[in-house]
Amino acid sequence: MIAIIDYGVGNLFSLSHSLTSIGAEVEVTGDAEKILSADHVILPGVGAFGDAAAKLRETGLDDVVKEVAAKGVPVMGICLGMQLLLDKSFEFGEHAGLGLIPGEVRPISEVIPPDYKIPHIGWNALNVVRNHPIFRDIKPGDCVYFVHSYYGAKCPEVIATAEYGADLTAAVGRGNVVGCQFHPEKSGDVGLGILKAFCEWDGLDPLS
Amino acid sequence: MITKRIIPCLDVKDGRVVKGVNFLGLADVSSPVKLAEYYSKCGADELVFYDITASAEGRALFTDILREVASKVFIPLTVGGGINTVDDFARVLNCGADKVSVNSGAIRNPDLIPAAAKRYGSQCVVISADVKRVDGQFHVFAKGGREDTGMEAISWIKRCVDSGAGEVVLNSIDTDGVKGGFDLEMLEAVCDVVSVPVIASGGAGKIEDFVTLFKVLPKVDAGLAASIFHFGEVEICDLKQVLRDNDIIVRL
Numbered sequence: 001m002i003a004i005i006d007y008g009v010g011n012l013f014s015l016s017h018s019l020t021s022i023g024a025e026v027e028v029t030g031d032a033e034k035i036l037s038a039d040h041v042i043l044p045g046v047g048a049f050g051d052a053a054a055k056l057r058e059t060g061l062d063d064v065v066k067e068v069a070a071k072g073v074p075v076m077g078i079c080l081g082m083q084l085l086l087d088k089s090f091e092f093g094e095h096a097g098l099g100l101i102p103g104e105v106r107p108i109s110e111v112i113p114p115d116y117k118i119p120h121i122g123w124n125a126l127n128v129v130r131n132h133p134i135f136r137d138i139k140p141g142d143c144v145y146f147v148h149s150y151y152g153a154k155c156p157e158v159i160a161t162a163e164y165g166a167d168l169t170a171a172v173g174r175g176n177v178v179g180c181q182f183h184p185e186k187s188g189d190v191g192l193g194i195l196k197a198f199c200e201w202d203g204l205d206p207l208s
Numbered sequence: 209m210i211t212k213r214i215i216p217c218l219d220v221k222d223g224r225v226v227k228g229v230n231f232l233g234l235a236d237v238s239s240p241v242k243l244a245e246y247y248s249k250c251g252a253d254e255l256v257f258y259d260i261t262a263s264a265e266g267r268a269l270f271t272d273i274l275r276e277v278a279s280k281v282f283i284p285l286t287v288g289g290g291i292n293t294v295d296d297f298a299r300v301l302n303c304g305a306d307k308v309s310v311n312s313g314a315i316r317n318p319d320l321i322p323a324a325a326k327r328y329g330s331q332c333v334v335i336s337a338d339v340k341r342v343d344g345q346f347h348v349f350a351k352g353g354r355e356d357t358g359m360e361a362i363s364w365i366k367r368c369v370d371s372g373a374g375e376v377v378l379n380s381i382d383t384d385g386v387k388g389g390f391d392l393e394m395l396e397a398v399c400d401v402v403s404v405p406v407i408a409s410g411g412a413g414k415i416e417d418f419v420t421l422f423k424v425l426p427k428v429d430a431g432l433a434a435s436i437f438h439f440g441e442v443e444i445c446d447l448k449q450v451l452r453d454n455d456i457i458v459r460l
Contacts, residue, residue: 013304017279047329119331119374121405122429123211123253123459143211143459145284147331163209186284186306188248 002199003038005065006030007055010046015078018185022196032064040199041068045080049089049105049150052080053097062098069100074203075177076134082172082179083152091150101174103155108148112165119149124162124170126182126190132159132173133201134180137193144170144182144191151181157208176203211459212422212451213253213430214444215407216437218243220289221260223269225438240273244281247437250444252283253459256309256377256432259289260352271303278304288336292317297324301332309334309377312350314368315357325372330404335373337365339394340381346394353381366401376402377432380410387413387436390421395428405429415442415450422456 002019004012006028019026019042027034035041043065045052056062069075077085086097089105097105109118123143128135146162152169160171162182172179178198184191218225224238244255257277259270267290278285287300288309297308308328314320314335325333338353339346339361346361365376378398380391390411399406408421409432418431436442448458 011301011304013275013302014278014282014306017304018282021280021282117403117405117429119404120210121331121375122213125209125211141460185282188283192282 001025001027001038002040002042003035004028004042004044005035005061007052007059007061009052009055009080010044012044015042015044015185018192019195019199022192022199024195024199030059030061032060035061035064036068038068038073040201041065041073041075043075043077043081043084045078045084047080049080049083049091049097050093050095053084053089053095056084065098066100069177072176072203074198074201075100076198077177077179078185079148079181079183082181083150085172085177085179086152086155089150100177101155101157101172101179103152103157103169103172105150106153108151108164108166108168111151111153111168116165119147120164120168121147123187124164124182126170127161127163127167128159129161130159130173130207132171132178132205132207134171134173134178134194134197135160136197138190142190144184144187144194146170146182148181152179173205173208175205175208209457211253211457213407214251214418214447214458215254215256215430215432216247216252216444217256217258217409217432217434219258219260219434220270220273222263222266223273226260241276241280244277247444248281248283251448251460252444253430254284254286255281256286256288259287261290271299274300274303274305286334288334293320294323294327297328297332301328307332307334307375309336311336311338315348315350315359318371321368321373322371325374330372330374333373334375334377335365335368336377336379337361337368338379338381346397349381353379353384362397362401365398369402369404373404375405375407377407377409383411384409386411389413389417390431392421392424395421395425399425399427407432409433412436412442415447418447419451419454419456422451423454
């Protein structure tokens with residue numbers, strides 16, 4: 001069973017249906033027991049980092065995510081969920097993240113040219129910089145859908161980037177934990193392929 | 209590189225797609241679900257569903273359909289039509305929409321955009337403006353383009369963006385239905401004052417109109433059209449191939 005962590009942030013309709021469409025058994029839940037017994041765990045999220053991090057802490061699910069990650073269960077953060085995996089964020093102040101993958105969340109305005117639009121919205125080609133099991137079906141030029149104004153900076157564990165005036169972190173991976181800045185559930189067949197690869201992943205990442 | 213987006217727009221009334229749709233090999237051409245699946249397979253980058261229903265029953269049918277589309281088609285979905293309150297945002301977002309476009313609702317109530325952006329984020333709020341030249345000035349029109357509000361359009365659109373809209377759909381009433389190409393002059397005027405994505409609408413008649421749009425106005429992010437896609441006059445996969453042949457970056 002794939003657990004999508006429900007901590008009161010964002011709309012989980014598309015994510016749960018995209019997983020169901022590829023044959024996964026899905027449970028949208030905020031229940032610690034269920035999350036701890038899941039085969040795969042997804043941490044979603046939209047909105048502001050500070051609010052989401054606070055909600056995760058209030059519900060006690062921050063420790064649950066850390067516990068599940070420590071057990072070796074494959075964990076995927078999506079969009080803000082990816083950013084929450086990092087050490088900290090500078091979105092409206094400074095906020096601590098889960099620290100499961102090194103890096104910090106900073107505004108993309110710091111690295112992209114001034115004539116580029118913010119947010120970075122739309123389909124962007126994915127540049128895989130290190131092979132990872134979730135990218136087993138990705139071909140050069142495959143595009144995925146992004147919506148964000150902040151990005152993962154100082155990320156030594158970056159596994160994919162997107163070129164938008166600068167090479168922005170598109171995905172990070174460390175051991176059994178992986179994060180995507182883009183929305184695989186809104187990225188057509190390419191995105192479904194990434195979700196399928198994640199659902200079939202055993203959590204081992206030989207190159208990590 | 210970010211790609212230029214091609215977006216078909218579907219008008220839905222009482223749960224069915226209206227405006228002539230003419231597809232070979234599609235058994236039910238007025239089913240929003242079938243059409244959405246078809247367009248998604250053809251390479252559409254996003255879909256816009258416009259609810260033109262007037263009744264509460266029709267509105268309930270619309271959300272049922274939206275839910276079904278969103279559970280089968282995994283590309284961004286924008287919903288417009290009948291969005292007057294923040295609760296209307298909730299109603300369609302909970303059914304799987306990613307973005308909500310406001311038009312007359314934002315004209316009637318200037319607080320709608322900031323309130324929705326605060327609750328759901330700017331990336332979720334699209335201002336859709338129907339604009340027409342009146343005495344040499346761009347005017348915003350309300351009620352599906354039937355009523356001149358008298359407001360100057362470019363500064364009004366800028367105010368909408370400043371108050372929280374994360375994307376602009378510019379429908380030129382002057383070029384709409386003429387099939388003589390997009391309204392480049394009007395689009396440029398908007399691109400000059402906003403820093404969020406701009407989607408061109410109204411006037412596309414052939415593939416070359418999209419090439420001209422993106423070549424002349426590289427600041428425009430997407431092209432939206434309805435009937436030329438529905439009638440198969442322009443196939444999205446052919447369109448994208450021609451755009452790529454012209455060095456315009458698209459998702460193939």
